[in-house]
Amino acid sequence: MATSKTAAARRGGRWIEHWDPENERFWKQHGERIARRNLLFSIISEHIGFSIWTLWSVLVLFMGPEYGIDPAGKFFLVAVATLVGAVARVPYTFAVARFGGRNWTVIAAGMLLLPTVAAWVVMEPGTSYTTFLLVAVLTGVGGGNFASSMTNINSFFPLRKKGWALGLNAGGGNIGVPVVQLAGLLVIAVAGAGQPRVLLAVYTPLILVSVYCAWRYMDNLAPVTNDTGAARDSVRDAHTWIMSFLYIGTFGSFIGYSFAFGLVLQTQFDRTPLQAASLTFIGPLLGSLIRPVGGYLADRRGGARITLWTFLAMTAATGVVVLASVRASLPVFLLGFISLFVLTGLGNGSTYKMIPGIYHAKARALGLTGEEAAAYGRRLSGAAIGLIGAIGALGGLGINLAFRQSFQTAGTGTAAFVAFMAFYAVCCVVTWAVYLRRSPDARGHDSPAADGADRQRQPVFAGV
Structure with a gap:
């Protein structure tokens, strides 16, 4: 490994000019230690970013009748935060190559102070709804951290x-x-439901610690550049948009439900702030912890198959939630809703696994093999992931707007859940039709089997 002091001084920050992780000797001698260190402090920064992004899922629990905001208004607050966080993912994806991973992590982590301090200033009865909306907009910066961190x-x-x-x-x-x-x-x-500033006071020093750690221990990689050609190619590729649609169903559901769960419990089942808060964290925790399991199952069984089964199960679980909503059964509602969180976590892992598999399959279809095919797949999947992540997060906006409309017109979330159930059913059809459906060859005959012995119909994207 060589670091050019001249280049580093010119560009600012800690720059590594040579980086070759595929070289096993380089990896063992230098790369692994540096990569693991950057991973650790990236996780810390991204973790706090997610906490700030979803801050309003907690702050609305502190907003009692004295704030004068009805449930529809609270759902709109969390929807605004979701929207800004989703949109921020696009520029954050390209910021790493422009400013450097370490430099941008310092900037992105520091920006989390804006919504935290602003919320500390305004969180009290009598503040205008417009002011709360503006602060909710600021919390959206936390949603962009995921894209830059993963890139x-x-x-x-x-x-x-x-x-x-x-x-x-x-x-x-x-x-x-x-x-x-x-x-x-x-x-x-x-401290009680009237003390939201205590929560904000806890997170302010944590943000400062994450800024310092990123500045002190992370590195920039000079070889990383923005491939605008790959970005254009990924935008033109239909699979980018198909996977964006499916990711709306998995990650969009996870983040949307994470924002809305406590509000639904308060509004539909008359839970107190403490009662709602004691249940709200369970679903997101299980959904987060099980995400690697979705990836593991996708590695063994194929991402498309696990994704299809996940959407089928999500459709059924949403049916349970609809039934519980109609009958006002809180235990059954919790069972169905928490099951949805777990399934979204599985789906997050399996859909993420599908993305590089799809582009590698396209490379093979173009006649590429070996490292050439792998390079093609990495190039397009790397460019597509940022856009897919951004559009997928917009699913959280749709969920909260659907809840807002449902509670505003009917006083319950039943209509919203029916719409979600229909959407998951469509996701099932899309996953099967595009990535699992067996199709004949161009002449209308069945394609040959892999061993050439029998004519069988093969999955279009087998193995993704």
């Missing part, structure tokens, strides 16, 4: 280690959702 860590690790590294990075970030909800529960239990 950065993807560059540090060799292909054979990426799944493990990205799984840890994503899972560690996602757990920021239940952690902030647990912290909110603790504040409500100890």
Whole structure:
């Protein structure tokens, strides 16, 4: 490994000019130690980013009748935070190559102080709804951290280690959702439902610690550049948009339900802030922890197959939630809703596994083999992941807007859950039709089997 002091001084920050993780000698001597260190502090920063992004899922529990905001208004607050976080993922994806992974992590972590301090200033009865909306907009910056963090860590690790590294990075970030909800529960239990500033006071020094750690211990990789050609190619590829649609169903559901769970319990089942907070964290925690299992199952059985079975199960679980909503059965509702969280976690892992598999399959279809095919797949999948992540997160916006409309018109979330159930059914059809359906060859005859003995119909994207 060689670091050019001149280049580093010119560009600012800690720059590594040579990085070759695929070289096993380089990896063992230098790369692995540096990559693991960057992964650790990336997880810390992304974890806090997720906590701040979902901060309003907790703050709305502190907003009693004295705030004068109805349930529809609260759902719109969390929807705004979801929207900004989803949109922020696109520029954050490209910021790593522009500014450097270490430099951008410092900037992105520091920006989390804006919504935290702003919320501390305004969180009291009498503040205008417009002011709350503006602060909710600021919390969206936390949602962009995921995209830049994943892009950065993807560059540090060799292909054979990426799944493990990205799984840890994503899972560690996602757990920021239940952690902030647990912290909110603790504040409500100890200080009371009228003390939201205590929660904000806890997170302010944590943000400062993450900024310092990123500045002190992380590195920039000079070889990482933005491939605008790959970005254009991925936008033109239909599979980018198909996978974005499916990711709306998995990650969009996870983040949308994470924002909405406590509000639904308060609004539909008349839970107190403490009662709601004591249940809210369970679903996001289980959904975060099980995400690597989805990736593992996808590795063994194929991402498309696990994704299809996940969407089928999500459709059934949503049916249970609809039944519980109609009958006002809280135990059955919790069983169905928490099952949805677990399934979204599985689906997050399996859909993420599908993305590189799809582009590698396309490379083989173009006649590429070996490292050439792997390079083609990495190039397009790397560019597509940022866009897919951004659009997928917009599913959280759709969920909260659907809840807002459902509670505003009917006083319950039943209509919203019926819409979600229909959407998951469509996801089932799309997954099967595009990635699992067996199709004849161009002449209308069955394609040959892999061993050439019999004519069988083969999956279009077998193995993704």
